[in-house]
Amino acid sequence: MSVIVYLENWEGKFKKNTFEAAQYAAKTAEMMGTDAIGVTFGEISDDASVIGKYGLNKVINLKGDDFKEFNNYKIAAALKDVASQNGGDTFIISGTFNGKAVAPVLAINTEAGLITNVTEMPSSTSPLTVKRSVFSSKGFVEYSTEAANRIIVFIPNSVGVTEGEGSAEVNEGSVSIGEVPAVNVTEVDRVKGKIPLPEAERVVSGGRGMKGPDNWGMIEDLAEVLDAGTACSKPVSDMGWRPHTEHVGQTGIAINPDLYVAIGISGAIQHLAGVSNSKTIVAINNDAEAPFFKAADYGIVGDAFEVVPKLTKAIKKFKAEN
Amino acid sequence: MKVLVCISHVPDTTSKINFTADNKEFDKNGVQFVINPYDEFGLTRAVWLQEKQGAQVTVLTVGRADTEPTLRKALAIGANDAIRIDADPTDGYFVAKQIAEVVKENQYDLVIAGRESIDYNGGQVPGMVAAMLNMPFVNACVGLEVEGDKASLIREIDGGKEKLTASLPLVVGGQKGLVEEKDLKIPNMRGIMSARTKPLNVREAVDADHKVAVGSFEKPAPKSAVKMIDAENVEELVSLLHNEAKVI
Numbered sequence: 001m002s003v004i005v006y007l008e009n010w011e012g013k014f015k016k017n018t019f020e021a022a023q024y025a026a027k028t029a030e031m032m033g034t035d036a037i038g039v040t041f042g043e044i045s046d047d048a049s050v051i052g053k054y055g056l057n058k059v060i061n062l063k064g065d066d067f068k069e070f071n072n073y074k075i076a077a078a079l080k081d082v083a084s085q086n087g088g089d090t091f092i093i094s095g096t097f098n099g100k101a102v103a104p105v106l107a108i109n110t111e112a113g114l115i116t117n118v119t120e121m122p123s124s125t126s127p128l129t130v131k132r133s134v135f136s137s138k139g140f141v142e143y144s145t146e147a148a149n150r151i152i153v154f155i156p157n158s159v160g161v162t163e164g165e166g167s168a169e170v171n172e173g174s175v176s177i178g179e180v181p182a183v184n185v186t187e188v189d190r191v192k193g194k195i196p197l198p199e200a201e202r203v204v205s206g207g208r209g210m211k212g213p214d215n216w217g218m219i220e221d222l223a224e225v226l227d228a229g230t231a232c233s234k235p236v237s238d239m240g241w242r243p244h245t246e247h248v249g250q251t252g253i254a255i256n257p258d259l260y261v262a263i264g265i266s267g268a269i270q271h272l273a274g275v276s277n278s279k280t281i282v283a284i285n286n287d288a289e290a291p292f293f294k295a296a297d298y299g300i301v302g303d304a305f306e307v308v309p310k311l312t313k314a315i316k317k318f319k320a321e322n
Numbered sequence: 323m324k325v326l327v328c329i330s331h332v333p334d335t336t337s338k339i340n341f342t343a344d345n346k347e348f349d350k351n352g353v354q355f356v357i358n359p360y361d362e363f364g365l366t367r368a369v370w371l372q373e374k375q376g377a378q379v380t381v382l383t384v385g386r387a388d389t390e391p392t393l394r395k396a397l398a399i400g401a402n403d404a405i406r407i408d409a410d411p412t413d414g415y416f417v418a419k420q421i422a423e424v425v426k427e428n429q430y431d432l433v434i435a436g437r438e439s440i441d442y443n444g445g446q447v448p449g450m451v452a453a454m455l456n457m458p459f460v461n462a463c464v465g466l467e468v469e470g471d472k473a474s475l476i477r478e479i480d481g482g483k484e485k486l487t488a489s490l491p492l493v494v495g496g497q498k499g500l501v502e503e504k505d506l507k508i509p510n511m512r513g514i515m516s517a518r519t520k521p522l523n524v525r526e527a528v529d530a531d532h533k534v535a536v537g538s539f540e541k542p543a544p545k546s547a548v549k550m551i552d553a554e555n556v557e558e559l560v561s562l563l564h565n566e567a568k569v570i
Contacts (some may be wrong), residue, residue: 070479100445134442136335300553
């Protein structure tokens, strides 16, 4: 037995959730008394040996035409083949958009027990038992699987990552993919310079209290000083003030950053469902009765148009001094 | 074109979530059930394909008789017929197997399911159905056009979007963007009346494994009381975020 981890890269670069996946795999392997092997695809511009700082000794880099663009079937077939070459029975995948497209296909191909939406390290590896979030963060439950192969998909930023020492050995590998269903990617459009929400450590979010899309400058300013992603509530995205990709909440993106700053958002139960896993929540609202204050750690009752610029300034000053 | 829309019967988004006293099950007492919001976008898109391109739309759920009002609502929105597989949908693999059997038998060109359900948030079923049938799978789909046996799609990716094309048959994991929120179909009186007489076929489940076992439920730990900070004193918030919360 061994642990196989999908080390996603974005145009050759690793991100924090790649390291989080590596560390999750290394710790799981330790619990099982075995090794974890990382698999990454395509040309890597980062030095892949840095993965060693998160506990992995071995990374396999798979290159070639099969992996130039994303195809969930090809990634799943490759992970399966790496597992069969190395006695892998446990797969770790970060719950990114790509990870979520790979996992169910891999589960069918390897007849694995698949546990998704995981928020903690396993409590046992025999049988594999791990806590996951359900009812859009309104509950948790332990799942276990007795299947010979098993896959864990964890929620990005839910278990965290700490950098240590070490250097991984990186080797090119080869796998057989076979015939898989085809899709043709015609265009990839990534917003430059924005922090994608699922992996953001800090998020600044605006609601209807912002009164209109023209007022988003102050949200962006605060996000910039905090090195945060920007988000919005459902009504804001429905009215077209902000793109759907920024909608956080039950039917948008569920996030769990270290810091969530909610500005002019009342805190409807559907919104809270998507953000309540945030480690620290700040609510700024002119209505002292806003339900968000019941879910927040820190609250300011006040006019966002006055409070937010002041807060941005104060954080700037703090950062300059520290 | 034959389209299958897979629907989950889930607690309304405003529901308070409670578990039974032994924490073994979700407590359905006093809970209103609805069509899973992620599925509604796919259903409306399917009905659009029916109206504009003559598609035949079937809705399916895996559930007991208490899920039938949810299927009737989908019929009222415009689906032509409905299938209920009479089983408890407690395991992603089991549910996917049920759906895959129906797809194999009825030869659908397009299968649309929500990218996840808002109850168990598994996000497993559409991808598993695709893999069982060896069909292309496009998850987190925010755009879908069909012409002949070709589909043009847009899927959400981390930090952006990806455009792609694929041949039918195809499985889509849908979300908002397949149609806009304001374009979601709401049943009208004529739809509700006609839904009563549209076919709703109940089928026995096929044998399939359960790959996972469900343990004890728990609610999130209660939040400690909020600390209110004076609007004139944002420096105090900065200091708390640094010293107490340690997030800046």
